[in-house]
Amino acid sequence: MTTVALDALGAERGPEAVAEAARAVAKEGIGLRVFGREAELAGLDTIEGVEVIATEDAITNDDEPVAAVRSRPGASVVMAAADVAEARSEALVSPGPTGATMTAALFAIKRLHGVHRPALAAQVPMPGSPVLFLDCGANVEVRPQHLVQFAYLGAAFSEAVLGVESPRVGLLSVGEEQSKGTPDVVEALAGLTDAAGLNFIGNVEGTDLASGVADVIVTDGFTGNVALKLMEGTAKAVAGAVRDAARSNPLAAAGGLMLRPALGRLRGQLDPDTTGGAILLGLRSVAIVGHGSAGAAGIANAIRLADSAVRESAVERTAAALEAGGATRKALRPSEPSARA
Amino acid sequence: MTTVALDALGAERGPEAVAEAARAVAKEGIGLRVFGREAELAGLDTIEGVEVIATEDAITNDDEPVAAVRSRPGASVVMAAADVAEARSEALVSPGPTGATMTAALFAIKRLHGVHRPALAAQVPMPGSPVLFLDCGANVEVRPQHLVQFAYLGAAFSEAVLGVESPRVGLLSVGEEQSKGTPDVVEALAGLTDAAGLNFIGNVEGTDLASGVADVIVTDGFTGNVALKLMEGTAKAVAGAVRDAARSNPLAAAGGLMLRPALGRLRGQLDPDTTGGAILLGLRSVAIVGHGSAGAAGIANAIRLADSAVRESAVERTAAALEAGGATRKALRPSEPSARA
Numbered sequence: 001m002t003t004v005a006l007d008a009l010g011a012e013r014g015p016e017a018v019a020e021a022a023r024a025v026a027k028e029g030i031g032l033r034v035f036g037r038e039a040e041l042a043g044l045d046t047i048e049g050v051e052v053i054a055t056e057d058a059i060t061n062d063d064e065p066v067a068a069v070r071s072r073p074g075a076s077v078v079m080a081a082a083d084v085a086e087a088r089s090e091a092l093v094s095p096g097p098t099g100a101t102m103t104a105a106l107f108a109i110k111r112l113h114g115v116h117r118p119a120l121a122a123q124v125p126m127p128g129s130p131v132l133f134l135d136c137g138a139n140v141e142v143r144p145q146h147l148v149q150f151a152y153l154g155a156a157f158s159e160a161v162l163g164v165e166s167p168r169v170g171l172l173s174v175g176e177e178q179s180k181g182t183p184d185v186v187e188a189l190a191g192l193t194d195a196a197g198l199n200f201i202g203n204v205e206g207t208d209l210a211s212g213v214a215d216v217i218v219t220d221g222f223t224g225n226v227a228l229k230l231m232e233g234t235a236k237a238v239a240g241a242v243r244d245a246a247r248s249n250p251l252a253a254a255g256g257l258m259l260r261p262a263l264g265r266l267r268g269q270l271d272p273d274t275t276g277g278a279i280l281l282g283l284r285s286v287a288i289v290g291h292g293s294a295g296a297a298g299i300a301n302a303i304r305l306a307d308s309a310v311r312e313s314a315v316e317r318t319a320a321a322l323e324a325g326g327a328t329r330k331a332l333r334p335s336e337p338s339a340r341a
Numbered sequence: 342m343t344t345v346a347l348d349a350l351g352a353e354r355g356p357e358a359v360a361e362a363a364r365a366v367a368k369e370g371i372g373l374r375v376f377g378r379e380a381e382l383a384g385l386d387t388i389e390g391v392e393v394i395a396t397e398d399a400i401t402n403d404d405e406p407v408a409a410v411r412s413r414p415g416a417s418v419v420m421a422a423a424d425v426a427e428a429r430s431e432a433l434v435s436p437g438p439t440g441a442t443m444t445a446a447l448f449a450i451k452r453l454h455g456v457h458r459p460a461l462a463a464q465v466p467m468p469g470s471p472v473l474f475l476d477c478g479a480n481v482e483v484r485p486q487h488l489v490q491f492a493y494l495g496a497a498f499s500e501a502v503l504g505v506e507s508p509r510v511g512l513l514s515v516g517e518e519q520s521k522g523t524p525d526v527v528e529a530l531a532g533l534t535d536a537a538g539l540n541f542i543g544n545v546e547g548t549d550l551a552s553g554v555a556d557v558i559v560t561d562g563f564t565g566n567v568a569l570k571l572m573e574g575t576a577k578a579v580a581g582a583v584r585d586a587a588r589s590n591p592l593a594a595a596g597g598l599m600l601r602p603a604l605g606r607l608r609g610q611l612d613p614d615t616t617g618g619a620i621l622l623g624l625r626s627v628a629i630v631g632h633g634s635a636g637a638a639g640i641a642n643a644i645r646l647a648d649s650a651v652r653e654s655a656v657e658r659t660a661a662a663l664e665a666g667g668a669t670r671k672a673l674r675p676s677e678p679s680a681r682a
Contacts, residue, residue, distance in 0.1 A: 140521075141523050174481060181563065207570045207573055207574035209575075210571075210574040221515070222564065226567075227547060227568065229547030229548045230551075230575075233549065236548075236551070237552075239579075245600060246603065251602075251603075255601075255603075258592050259586060259596035259600060260596075261592075262587065262589045263586045
């Protein structure tokens with residue numbers, strides 16, 4: 001049985017949503033250690049496999065993440081991350097502020113040996129074959145060797161947890177040609193083209209996040225964050241416009257009603273709650289950053305994603321893939337300072 | 342009457358689409374000088390206000406834009422750009438390869454006094470209030486002062502041609518807080534916050550390209566290109582999924598038929614042909630980069646956009662806005678080399 005450290009404070013929908021998610025996954029046999037206010041989580045610790053660890057301190061969006069994580073060991077997300085680091089739990093799940101979750105995870109759980117920078121990976125909420133997209137915002141600036149590592153991190157997770165065999169990895173750029181993109185992207189393309197053990201398909205473009213040509217798409221955290229939020233905004237705007245159209249006259253309204261059941265699957269695919277959240281890849285344990293606006297269903301899916309990642313040994317397989325591909329930090333720095341002199 | 346220099350070679354849908362567009366806009370009183378193969382444009386020069394200038398040489402996507410534009414003065418897009426530079430036409434429109442059109446325009450038409458880098462601006466094909474988005478790919482790397490200029494370029498065009506009064510300008514980043522984003526974005530935010538004569542609203546996020554909070558959104562050409570293509574891909578994927586749903590069973594199919602007329606407006610909003618193409622801002626004349634896959638309707642809209650921009654004195658008003666805001670190249674470099682010493 002997997003034991004997940006769950007931060008019950010900081011979810012936009014409140015502790016009720018977290019408690020409801022906890023009850024749902026506990027029934028499925030996932031163990032939980034829940035960090036939050038006892039009064040808000042009443043009755044939760046009477047469920048088999050669930051423990052509540054009391055804390056009142058919640059890091060919010062108004063706090064500066066690094067300063068808050070450093071100075072508040074009693075904050076729920078800091079306690080939950082420490083719980084994983086000290087091996088009382090196997091995975092961290094927090095639906096609280098992204099920056100605080102990433103910082104707490106990075107400080108307590110630490111990077112895998114040879115990893116430059118952990119990356120935030122999300123399954124793109126698009127119809128058709130799902131794409132694992134990273135970095136979605138952990139690193140606003142990256143170097144070419146970071147992008148090469150992200151490709152290994154993403155491919156290993158896609159294979160281990162999402163069950164994609166030999167995942168096709170693309171590098172996000174502004175054209176398919178080798179010369180397209182920033183100098184860093186051009187250099188990363190060269191590195192990825194030479195990379196061992198990767199099914200690298202070259203540059204892909206913005207359209208390809210929804211075209212199905214790649215299973216994993218790699219970019220810097222600035223572009224990735226903008227793109228992920230843009231997809232959410234676009235899906236919402238289009239869905240809203242379809243709804244408005246269906247309200248514009250009685251005939252359309254009747255048509256909308258008749259079409260609704262068939263649209264259910266699409267609604268699920270476009271809903272960020274379905275994927276449960278993003279995973280911080282490159283750490284020594286599993287850490288899931290829940291979607292800020294997630295309800296109970298979304299938080300439950302985030303916990304299930306953590307459970308899958310633990311059961312499928314995502315971390316161990318990621319470490320092995322990095323080593324086998326020669327993509328650890330040391331291997332990707334051909335010229336060590338001493339060699340340069 | 343505006344006279345537009347139209348490149349008839351290089352459109353993905355062929356010269357027939359260009360000729361059809363030319364016939365449509367000529368009827369509306371827009372003058373045209375069309376550069377292409379006489380045999381493919383037969384009869385076009387019998388229309389009042391339309392001249393055909395014969396050339397066989399087309400720059401394609403396989404050509405390296407800078408080398409091709411430099412070495413082939415007889416290429417249709419190079420001739421059309423020269424026609425504008427030499428004041429025989431007032432605006433350039435090309436539905437051919439983007440890189441070649443931008444290069445030909447930049448080389449022949451040249452930058453406005455004090456402009457660092459021209460930027461490619463597109464009206465975002467989203468439901469709701471349209472957003473002018475730049476840079477969509479002219480500059481994959483930009484400095485903070487370039488982003489500040491893009492804000493003036495976009496605001497001036499939005500006001501002059503799109504009729505938005507005091508357009509709200511946002512800077513694309515990964516969070517609303519001042520500290521969010523790359524160092525360049527943080528520095529641009531500071532510059533824009535101090536900028537005179539701009540209705541600057543601060544950082545916006547990816548979701549805001551479809552949320553209606555801003556009339557103009559500014560970013561670097563890498564992020565902008567990825568985002569624009571992503572929106573197209575997303576809209577296409579969602580529309581395809583809705584179509585699939587409507588085919589999944591007879592009830593849904595009937596519903597889809599009944600909903601279709603009401604969805605017509607949305608289809609128009611999501612269709613890149615509706616906006617007609619992107620405009621290269623910061624040049625001494627109007628230059629429109631048509632959408633590669635545009636049909637006759639899209640090319641006609643690109644020509645109409647050029648006509649509006651000329652009639653509304655978009656270039657002159659952009660130059661005036663840059664001067665008034667103190668945003669010319671010289672003004673944005675507070676420390677001149679001589680002053681530093």
